[in-house]
Amino acid sequence: MLGLEEFVTGMLSLFTHKFDNLVNTIFNIYDFEKKGKINRENIRLIFSFIPLSLNLEKPIFLKSLSNTESNRQEEIFNLLEKIFKDQTYLDNAKFNEIISNVSSELFLYVK
Numbered sequence: 001m002l003g004l005e006e007f008v009t010g011m012l013s014l015f016t017h018k019f020d021n022l023v024n025t026i027f028n029i030y031d032f033e034k035k036g037k038i039n040r041e042n043i044r045l046i047f048s049f050i051p052l053s054l055n056l057e058k059p060i061f062l063k064s065l066s067n068t069e070s071n072r073q074e075e076i077f078n079l080l081e082k083i084f085k086d087q088t089y090l091d092n093a094k095f096n097e098i099i100s101n102v103s104s105e106l107f108l109y110v111k
Contacts, residue, residue, distance in 0.1 A: 030042045
């Protein structure tokens with residue numbers, strides 16, 4: 001469980017640190033199991049709690065969409081394929097390399 005101090009520290013990092021520190025903070029968000037590596041399911045789970053709509057009165061979350069309503073699920077699947085390719089896990093160094101050279105979408109979704 002994420003404690004208040006960890007949450008506040010993470011939020012401060014998102015808005016005050018350099019790029020490398022931000023990438024590490026976002027990796028740590030995805031690595032909620034604290035294993036030092038992330039997989040597709042870690043990312044999909046985090047995405048399920050990020051609103052897809054900015055309508056604050058009725059936010060839409062990935063987990064609330066049915067398959068017929070959601071092209072978004074396919075977009076996320078395709079993004080994860082692009083990021084992971086044939087790899088099961090990414091460590092922090094590989095995550096940083098991908099964010100810098102392949103796709104920054106995993107970074108921008110959380111930022």
